[in-house]
Amino acid sequence: MDSWVSREQNAEALIIGQNDVAYVxxxxxxxxTSADFSPFNVQGAHIGFPPTYFQFCGxxxxxxxxxxxxxxxxxxxxxxxxxxxxxxPHEFAELLPTLKASGKYRLxxxxxxxxxxxQKPIGEDGQ
Numbered sequence: 001m002d003s004w005v006s007r008e009q010n011a012e013a014l015i016i017g018q019n020d021v022a023y024v025x026x027x028x029x030x031x032x033t034s035a036d037f038s039p040f041n042v043q044g045a046h047i048g049f050p051p052t053y054f055q056f057c058g059x060x061x062x063x064x065x066x067x068x069x070x071x072x073x074x075x076x077x078x079x080x081x082x083x084x085x086x087x088x089p090h091e092f093a094e095l096l097p098t099l100k101a102s103g104k105y106r107l108x109x110x111x112x113x114x115x116x117x118x119q120k121p122i123g124e125d126g127q
Contacts, residue, residue: 005064006063007061010059011061013059015059016061046078051078053081054080055109056085057084059087085104085105088101
């Protein structure tokens, strides 16, 4: 299965589409080889990373980037928690606050803070 499909599948997504991603990249002109651009540009950057919470929207053209990063962290022993909001665009909870899913998003965020605070940093339990 191809892990990089969100850019194509969500090229015309609501709120943020592929044209918007291209505009941001062109405007900022990032050094794509820099550690500031991606943790994958530094060997071992994900090792010893703190527990991490991810939220992704199903209509996000760069959603795969985060899903893959979550997998890499998890595969290297970093505790992760992930929520995916299928079929919803980036920033849906802020732009459409009365949606039932927006309430769920806010509740998940609150619960995730509790989860993060209960996690032990790597090294405290022998990892």
